[in-house]
Amino acid sequence: MTEEQGRPRVLIAADKFKGSLTAVEVAERVGAGLRSARPGLAVEALPVADGGDGTVAAAVAAGFTRHEAAVTGPLGEPRTAAFALRADTAVVEMAEASGLQHLPPGRFAPRTATTYGTGELLRAALDAGARSIVLGVGGSATTDGGAGMLTALGARFLDGTGASVGLGGGGLAALARADLSGLDPRLAAVDLVLASDVDNQLTGEHGAAAVYGPQKGADPEDVAALDAALAHYADVLEAGARAQAPGAGAAGGLGYGALVGLGARFRPGIEVLLDVLGFAPALERADLVVTGEGSLDAQTLRGKAPAGVAAAARARGVEVVAVCGRLALAPEELRAAGIAAAYPLTSLEPDVDTCVREAGPLLERLAARIARERL
Structure with missing residues (x-):
């Protein structure tokens, strides 16, 4: 002993x-x-976490420094969210910006809730000098495939008239063209790990909308519409095969947006956090x-x-x-x-x-x- x-x-x-x-x-x-x-x-x-809510607090308890940023909440409201930083490694928790806990009691927005604030939080981590980012996902209020996150980082999602589609998963049904060329160039030099405790695919009976949509207020009609919108989103991005990748369905499909748009690599959340926390x-x-x-x-x-x-x-x-x-x-x-x-x-x-x-x-x-x- x-x-x-x-x-x-x-x-x-x-x-x-x-x-x-x-x-x-x-x-x-x-x-x-x-x-x-x-x-x-x-x-x-x-204290430990698996990528969901509480991940930043666990990192701070392990010696990371807490930073705060002004972001957009899941309903488009302004709010303050935190991330953790030690040297050039950041721990970003999507629930801080786009989590279910930010919805008023009894109020859900399954088709319009956005991950835009998560993108703003990632940008704040980049501004603070992060070159390695653990993106913990879980507890989301959203089913937008990470489109909001990518938009905040410089991507453009346009309808047939050239106008931006509406925020939220529902808006993806009108998507005609996706332009990722404006993504923050700093992302190309960042090692971004998608840390999640779920390995669901993006669409289908085990996908983001079908499995987790009801927890976010989606009725059967919403689930069908969101699943179809996410499938269309993957088609427009010409990365349909990645929709079946483990973790693509995490956090309402934010995992897919991170894998395809940000070049993230997926790892089980607890494994990542145990490494990061020492x-x-x-x-x-x-x-x-x-x-x-x-x-x-x-x-x-x-x-x-x-x-x-x-x-x-x-x-x-x-x-x-x-x-x-x-x-x-x-x-x-x-x-x-x-x-x-x-x-x-x-x-x-x-x-x-x-x-x-x-x-x-x-x-x-x-x-x-x-x-x-x-x-």
């Missing part, structure tokens, strides 16, 4: 508990609970890893943060346990993923609403149990 001054060392590498605690707050609560049961315990916190050296110092997220379920096993953390730790022979609000995986599924045991809030408080409200104190109690049972 690697120990510091005779003490085991715990690495906390958990994602957010959505609706309750940020990843940073999860780490703080777990750390407090561990130390309450084992005073003086060596604890290292490395997980490997932190893991070398650890005897136990505590990971987790709000719900450990089948989606967790499809590339979410806890699965990525557990896979990396298992490769190094380090034990992993998980904390969560709700547990929907059997013990054998956890073990297959590299997680020795899971500790859900519902094991302390069966009422889910109470778990959401009291997540912090309950999480501290769970962490104290982990310390007593595992250390």
Whole structure:
């Protein structure tokens, strides 16, 4: 066992508990609970994310500097969004500019919501000196194929009269010509990684509109119209084959726009973020890893943060346990993923609403149990 001054060392590498605690707050609560049961315990916190909302906060917690920029929100409204920068590497989170959380309660705009602000955020990162950009995608309010993002970076999408098509996926139905020649020339020298926890294609039954459109307020008619518009968009760009590439359907097709228009390369979000955040050296110092997220379920096993953390730790022979609000995986599924045991809030408080409200104190109690049972 690697120990510091005779003490085991715990690495906390958990994602957010959505609706309750940020990843940073999860780490703080777990750390407090561990130390309450084992005073003086060596604890290292490395909040993680898989490319969705919370990615910039995780990067800042790992030592990146937070920067802010004025951008256009998904409904065309002005707002302030953040990105993270260390040296010439930037972490850009599309949800900061174009995320569902920016929509007023109960209001959706499936055909008109735009990723224009994400393009503005990328431009701000370039202005700050970024030459390597991790573009985390997830939690989007949009289904525009990334056309808004590309427009903000200098592309032009024109209808049959030569006028710009309307913002949003719905406007792509009128697209007659796409001109990418005006894209910011700095992009040609940038290494841009599309970091996503989904690998859907752009169109079809597993595409951006069909799978994720309903989460953004799209009814069946909207889904059909948006899917057709995205297919037409790919045809006009003469890059239909790329529409089937993994990640093309991420964030309402923004993945496709990044792959085709910006020359991005796709990687699973958690793998990218673990590299960027410095997980490997932190893991070398650890005897136990505590990971987790709000719900450990089948989606967790499809590339979410806890699965990525557990896979990396298992490769190094380090034990992993998980904390969560709700547990929907059997013990054998956890073990297959590299997680020795899971500790859900519902094991302390069966009422889910109470778990959401009291997540912090309950999480501290769970962490104290982990310390007593595992250390």
